[in-house]
Amino acid sequence: MINLAWLIPLLPLAGFVINGLGNKQLPKSVTGFVAAGSVLASFIISLLIFFEVNSGNGQAVTVTCFEWFSAGTLHVDFSFLIDRLSVVFLLVITGVGFLIHLYSIGYMHADEDYARYFAYLNLFVFFMLLLVLGSNYLVMFAGWEGVGLCSYLLIGFWFKNTAYNNAAKKAFVMNRIGDLGFLLGLFLLYITFGSLEYETVFKSASTWPTGEITITVIALLLFIGATGKSAQIPLYTWLPDAMAGPTPVSALIHAATMVTAGIYMIIRSHVFYALSPSASEVVAIVGTLTAIFAATIGLAQTDIKKVLAYSTVSQLGYMFVALGVGAYTTGLFHVVTHAFFKALLFLCAGSVIHAMSGEQDIRKMGGLKKFLPVTHLTFLIGTLAIIGLFPFAAFFSKDEILAKVYEHSMTMFAVLSVTSILTAVYMFRLYWLTFSGSFRGTHHQQEHLHESPPSMTVPLICLAILSVAGGFIGMPSVFHAPHFLNEFMAPVYHYLAASETEPSHSFEWMLMSVSTVAIVIVIIATWSYYVKRNAVPGEEITFNPLTKTLFNKYWVDELYENLITKPLQWISKNIIRNIEIHVIDRIVNLGGEAVESGSSALRLIQTGNIGFYVFMMVAGILVMLVFKLII
Amino acid sequence: MNGILNSVSINNYVLLAAILFTIGVMGVLFRRNAIIIFMCIELMLNAVNLLLVAFSALHNDPGGQIFVFFIMAVAAAEVAVGLAILVMVYRNFTSVDINVLNKLKW
Numbered sequence: 001m002i003n004l005a006w007l008i009p010l011l012p013l014a015g016f017v018i019n020g021l022g023n024k025q026l027p028k029s030v031t032g033f034v035a036a037g038s039v040l041a042s043f044i045i046s047l048l049i050f051f052e053v054n055s056g057n058g059q060a061v062t063v064t065c066f067e068w069f070s071a072g073t074l075h076v077d078f079s080f081l082i083d084r085l086s087v088v089f090l091l092v093i094t095g096v097g098f099l100i101h102l103y104s105i106g107y108m109h110a111d112e113d114y115a116r117y118f119a120y121l122n123l124f125v126f127f128m129l130l131l132v133l134g135s136n137y138l139v140m141f142a143g144w145e146g147v148g149l150c151s152y153l154l155i156g157f158w159f160k161n162t163a164y165n166n167a168a169k170k171a172f173v174m175n176r177i178g179d180l181g182f183l184l185g186l187f188l189l190y191i192t193f194g195s196l197e198y199e200t201v202f203k204s205a206s207t208w209p210t211g212e213i214t215i216t217v218i219a220l221l222l223f224i225g226a227t228g229k230s231a232q233i234p235l236y237t238w239l240p241d242a243m244a245g246p247t248p249v250s251a252l253i254h255a256a257t258m259v260t261a262g263i264y265m266i267i268r269s270h271v272f273y274a275l276s277p278s279a280s281e282v283v284a285i286v287g288t289l290t291a292i293f294a295a296t297i298g299l300a301q302t303d304i305k306k307v308l309a310y311s312t313v314s315q316l317g318y319m320f321v322a323l324g325v326g327a328y329t330t331g332l333f334h335v336v337t338h339a340f341f342k343a344l345l346f347l348c349a350g351s352v353i354h355a356m357s358g359e360q361d362i363r364k365m366g367g368l369k370k371f372l373p374v375t376h377l378t379f380l381i382g383t384l385a386i387i388g389l390f391p392f393a394a395f396f397s398k399d400e401i402l403a404k405v406y407e408h409s410m411t412m413f414a415v416l417s418v419t420s421i422l423t424a425v426y427m428f429r430l431y432w433l434t435f436s437g438s439f440r441g442t443h444h445q446q447e448h449l450h451e452s453p454p455s456m457t458v459p460l461i462c463l464a465i466l467s468v469a470g471g472f473i474g475m476p477s478v479f480h481a482p483h484f485l486n487e488f489m490a491p492v493y494h495y496l497a498a499s500e501t502e503p504s505h506s507f508e509w510m511l512m513s514v515s516t517v518a519i520v521i522v523i524i525a526t527w528s529y530y531v532k533r534n535a536v537p538g539e540e541i542t543f544n545p546l547t548k549t550l551f552n553k554y555w556v557d558e559l560y561e562n563l564i565t566k567p568l569q570w571i572s573k574n575i576i577r578n579i580e581i582h583v584i585d586r587i588v589n590l591g592g593e594a595v596e597s598g599s600s601a602l603r604l605i606q607t608g609n610i611g612f613y614v615f616m617m618v619a620g621i622l623v624m625l626v627f628k629l630i631i
Numbered sequence: 632m633n634g635i636l637n638s639v640s641i642n643n644y645v646l647l648a649a650i651l652f653t654i655g656v657m658g659v660l661f662r663r664n665a666i667i668i669f670m671c672i673e674l675m676l677n678a679v680n681l682l683l684v685a686f687s688a689l690h691n692d693p694g695g696q697i698f699v700f701f702i703m704a705v706a707a708a709e710v711a712v713g714l715a716i717l718v719m720v721y722r723n724f725t726s727v728d729i730n731v732l733n734k735l736k737w
Contacts, residue, residue: 606735608735609730609733610729610733611729614659614660
């Protein structure tokens with residue numbers, strides 16, 4: 001079955017071709033079936049491969065599809081590496097992807113570009129699968145670029161709106177800036193190790209001593225790519241703007257899969273980060289800063305999707321902190337649980353927006369509990385999961401991150417603990433303002449409030465179940481339960497020395513109890529503020545200066561625009577355009593004009609006078625004779 | 632051995648052929664009447680024939696004389712074609728002055 005691994009990305013690609021070519025011609029039921037069916041088939045194959053890998057010994061299997069190219073000493077195959085890490089990501093991508101495809105069938109049913117949407121979505125799944133399946137950095141990079149492209153296509157899906165197009169452009173350009181760092185890292189990698197295949201590079205790198213400058217630079221350059229793709233400081237501003245796309249797109253791309261590409265890349269390249277403490281430190285610091293920075297912004301946002309977007313940025317920060325302190329499996333754990341509950345939260349938000357006839361401002365919602373029962377329950381489950389209440393998913397994954405960070409640095413631990421509290425605050429703020437209290441929308445909206453159709457609620461329920469049960473794959477040792485994920489992922493780290501001390505049991509109990517108590521306090525406090533005192537945020541002019549700063553996202557977008565975008569546009573308009581007109585165009589015209597003037601001089605030779613022609617013939621023969629005699 | 636050329640040296644033949652050829656070239660360049668030009672071309676060809684035969688006699692090589700046969704055949708064919716063209720030109724322009732044919736110019 002592993003040898004059929006090439007089918008996994010191929011099926012969504014086929015779905016892309018069929019739906020892309022059949023836009024506006026295929027009936028909608030066929031489109032939805034083809035799209036969701038191809039991802040489901042990939043999921044089934046991934047599941048079968050998972051069982052095979054689980055019962056194996058953890059060795060990685062390479063499935064070569066074809067020889068890609070060979071130039072000089074660089075020889076690159078288009079091949080896949082199936083090991084325990086890629087199998088986990090395969091399951092998440094195809095599983096959550098399938099649920100989101102199912103959801104989209106209901107969400108997008110009124111859209112006329114139905115087939116194009118599903119074509120892009122399938123193409124995205126194809127590229128993401130390439131990314132995690134690749135056995136060398138080049139296949140990963142192909143997938144890396146491809147998901148950036150599909151992100152652009154899907155964010156700007158409703159392309160008739162200029163603001164959405166700008167958001168799509170912003171996402172793509174920022175991704176590309178990160179990709180420049182990634183590419184430089186690849187070049188350095190190739191120069192140092194002579195190959196881009198994972199097995200070769202890691203085997204060779206593991207013999208290097210710790211702290212070498214080359215490894216540090218490679219790790220940092222690859223991390224720059226990760227900051228672009230996974231929305232960390234300083235390349236995170238595209239993610240909140242990317243909420244312009246359809247909500248299932250936000251769920252799939254900006255919650256569960258594309259933004260986790262950076263995490264996957266770092267876990268895959270853990271050899272470099274383990275060998276370079278300074279690079280790992282940078283990763284951890286950037287993750288910590290991003291986590292708290294984004295959490296503070298999320299406190300003051302009034303668009304339901306923007307709150308979730310900043311929450312995503314913050315949670316990604318958590319994952320990077322985990323990777324930075326060397327807890328790679330913990331980072332993976334949080335990726336998996338985050339995929340479940342963040343996708344759930346986004347899909348619930350989509351359900352709410354769908355019910356509110358397109359309204360996204362939480363100041364205009366309220367009291368939706370009785371109108372949208374299933375959405376309300378699943379959103380509550382998602383919220384409890386993300387803030388880490390026992391026994392929901394993030395309780396285990398986030399607490400594991402906190403425990404590992406505590407061993408590494410007290411400051412980071414303190415910052416991340418504060419961020420956890422902020423997470424609880426803004427998530428419950430979102431929950432109370434949306435679902436409790438009295439309805440604050442228009443009469444027209446109230447008439448159209450309805451629960452979503454089963455095609456949308458069934459994925460919500462599935463994801464809710466996963467958010468509840470997903471944490472059990474990584475139980476901490478205090479519960480005397482096996483940590484399935486750690487055992488599963490152990491063979492991946494065969495190049496690292498056997499690691500870590502266990503955090504003390506008393507510390508674990510203290511951490512768990514303190515976090516639970518803190519969460520309960522936050523729930524009660526937010527309930528009393530937002531529901532009992534009905535403190536709905538007003539218009540922006542009523543905000544105090546602190547709230548205004550948070551609401552305007554610390555004016556980072558304006559900073560980037562004035563510092564980078566405007567000067568570049570000024571340079572290109574005033575300098576480059578002048579050079580183009582006055583220098584380059586003149587040089588090009590010079591060529592043409594030279595030919596023209598030369599030919600207009602030469603044509604005068606053709607006088608039509610026969611005597612002249614004969615004379616020139618004789619003269620020419622004489623010249624030839626003279627030359628022959630001289631030379 | 633010298634063959635037939637006992638009394639007159641080869642230089643005289645070369646000189647004669649050169650003078651004939653030069654007169655032919657001058658005629659082609661400076662005369663306006665097309666028929667005269669044809670005659671001058673024939674003169675040039677004959678000068679070359681003379682030279683070929685002289686050298687053939689000098690070296691006792693019949694090759695030169697055989698080549699003269701070829702040249703004569705080619706000259707005859709050329710005259711046939713050339714005079715046909717000349718007749719067509721006269722029919723269109725009622726003149727054999729070559730300066731009349733000056734339309735194919737820039």
